[in-house]
Amino acid sequence: MPDYARIYARQEYLTPGAARTVGIISERVRPDDGTCLLEMAAGKGEAAAHLAGEFACRVVAVEPYDPFVHIAAAKFWHFNLRDLVTLVRANGRRLPVRGESMDAAYCIGAPSIVGLDPALRELARVTKPGGRVIVSDIAWRAKPEESLGPEWGWMAEATPTTAGEYRAAIEAGGLTVEEVVTHPREDWEEYWRPMLEVAAEAKSATSSGGADVFFADEVEGDVEIERRGVEAYLDYVTFVARK
Numbered sequence: 001m002p003d004y005a006r007i008y009a010r011q012e013y014l015t016p017g018a019a020r021t022v023g024i025i026s027e028r029v030r031p032d033d034g035t036c037l038l039e040m041a042a043g044k045g046e047a048a049a050h051l052a053g054e055f056a057c058r059v060v061a062v063e064p065y066d067p068f069v070h071i072a073a074a075k076f077w078h079f080n081l082r083d084l085v086t087l088v089r090a091n092g093r094r095l096p097v098r099g100e101s102m103d104a105a106y107c108i109g110a111p112s113i114v115g116l117d118p119a120l121r122e123l124a125r126v127t128k129p130g131g132r133v134i135v136s137d138i139a140w141r142a143k144p145e146e147s148l149g150p151e152w153g154w155m156a157e158a159t160p161t162t163a164g165e166y167r168a169a170i171e172a173g174g175l176t177v178e179e180v181v182t183h184p185r186e187d188w189e190e191y192w193r194p195m196l197e198v199a200a201e202a203k204s205a206t207s208s209g210g211a212d213v214f215f216a217d218e219v220e221g222d223v224e225i226e227r228r229g230v231e232a233y234l235d236y237v238t239f240v241a242r243k
């Protein structure tokens, strides 16, 4: 597995446009101190910290990857949010939460990683009737005419899903899609910038562990491939749905 903790060392959000998606959650859900939110795949806990810190709402934040669980736990402690945010190490496919117990549920950048249909099913299951389910993810603007070769990195292995197909998957889970927001290109650039800084640092022989040109080349190569992917095929999209 790639060393995600190192690759993402200089960023709190691990998804293009995550801050914009959190803004959409704030506007559509309008949480207050009586609201309980479920976050699937919380990463470093930045969205949960932001929402609990701004609105004093409760958040159940679910994340299975140990390094991110530790970072998120430290963040909630540091910002004195432990009364509001419950961090649970669990798989998004089986949320340890009762059905219809959450006012809203969201998953930023990860339903397709968790598994699109099981993730959507779980988000819908835990949300109260009438509550919002908000997800963001990669959607393919155009599908390649032929299968992609290895020069396309992770995209060669991916099953392309268009925004229309994604919307249909959400609606098949019993939710009504109210809004579809395609993120601007700058959200991708903002997402790559800190990774490229990590790569530049790794190249420098003065960094603490000495130069790591192999790691730096890998990160820069992956960003380059993804940038070509965005030019040709990929969008980032936030879907707002209601149960």
Ligand SMILES: C[S@@+](CC[C@H](N)C(=O)[O-])C[C@H]1O[C@@H](n2cnc3c(N)ncnc32)[C@H](O)[C@@H]1O
Residues within 6 Å of the ligand: 012, 013, 014, 015, 018, 040, 041, 042, 043, 044, 046, 062, 063, 064, 065, 068, 090, 091, 092, 093, 107, 108, 109, 110, 113, 114
């Ligand atoms: C692209 S990151 C997004 C993290 C966070 N939502 C953000 O935007 O900063 C994907 C996250 O999904 C988590 N993840 C992977 N498989 C998962 C699963 N089966 N259930 C829950 N989370 C999972 C990873 O550990 C990682 O934190």
